[in-house]
Amino acid sequence: MNQDKKIAVLLPCYNEALTVEKVIKDYKEAFPTADIYVYDNNSTDGTGEIAKKAGAIVKREYAQGKGNVIRAMFKDIDADCYIMADGDDTNPPVPEMADMILRGEAEMVIGDRLSSTYFTENKRPFHNTGNRMVRGLINTLFDVNVTDIMTGSRAFSYTFVKTFPVLSKGFEIETEMTIHAAAHNLRMVEVPTNYRDRPEGSESKLNTYSDGAKVLGTIARLFKEYKPMAFFGLFALIFLIISICLFVPVFNEYFATGLVPRFPTLIVAGFLLIIGLLLFMCGLILEVIVKKNRQIFELFYIRTKR
Incomplete structure (x- = not known):
């Protein structure tokens, strides 16, 4: 990994007090020269304080929703490579993703959970079905071949981050990223990553039906806008x-x-x-x-x- 290049690890968090410290530690070990940013999205369980004690740069985003947090991160932070991960400890760090960005091999690297342990670790069967449906729709409508559309484990180039107009407010942001790259012919590469389910006591913020409907609405909107x-x-x-x-x-x-x-x-x-x-x-x-x-x-x- 090029030591002269700046790497920023982006961790959008909402009530992740149980896992955020471990996530920060893992990413510090994987990317020792990186700046770890935690954007606290109105947590009520002390997530921000725990992250600060763990050595992260903590900022607060008051507009609720993952899309709003990513918009703030992309606007505020300058780096040569951006590593995005969830604060729930489901996505182990993969240094290879940063290497591919820094070598110029891709504008976005996607951590592919579905080709490894996702379907055995994930305990929510409707999420598995939803992932397959969304993947099939996007691959068909936008003529791409992406395995894991909705993963929160990604790496980006500076160019991608500064030319990506974030319009989504919530969890449909990952879908928007993939469609944006496909529509503008930006090179995407997938790297298989392990997936582990949330530890006991940690609750997902996803709502299978309402968030699934928002994702499908985003696909329809972007299909209309791009094609x-x-x-x-x-x-x-x-x-x-x-x-x-x-x-x-x-x-x-x-x-x-x-x-x-x-x-x-x-x-x-x-x-x-x-x-x-x-x-x-x-x-x-x-x-x-x-x-x-x-x-x-x-x-x-x-x-x-x-």
Whole structure:
């Protein structure tokens, strides 16, 4: 590891008094020259005080939610390599992740739990199902091949951190990071990491259903924003098919009898056809805007590159 490069370990924490000290110790041993940052997200169990005693640089983020914490971290901290981990002691440090960033092999390195011990260690079966569903959706919609979409164990380059617009407020932030990298052709590499479930007495802040719904909403929103032609084109096709299905029987009746007895059906078919064409045009116009935004991003990305 290059000793001249600055490494920052980022630990967003909310009520992790039981584990935060051990996490800080483990990451200090793995990255002895790194600065350890703990951002306390309104903890009520003394997490911040424990982290400070353990030698971390502690700051407080008052806007609740992991996405808000990551936004503050990315804004405040300058480093050549950023290591992000959860404060719940589920992600052991992997020095190889920092090495890959510092060698310029990737803009984001993802700690892949799902290829190792996640499905045997994790005691929440709906989380396993949710991970598979989210992975399948993103890989299909954005044409990538990422195994672990929602892991909190990641490493980033300076360029990624300073060009990533954090829009999510909560746990959907990891999904947003992955889609951002995929949409802007930023190199992602996965490194298998071990996963261990939370120790007894430590409670997860994730809500399987509400947070899962937010993640799916984030995927839909980003698919619309990054691939508007595909998004609006899909709905345009649906309206077009329904319109044709309604119109064909009326058309056949007209040729057979010369009469149009079902005017309401014909009118509805016409309206659906118009809606489909409008959706197609929206997708076409937005696709041009997205392409222009990508060109602007590339210029900004080049200027930010160290």
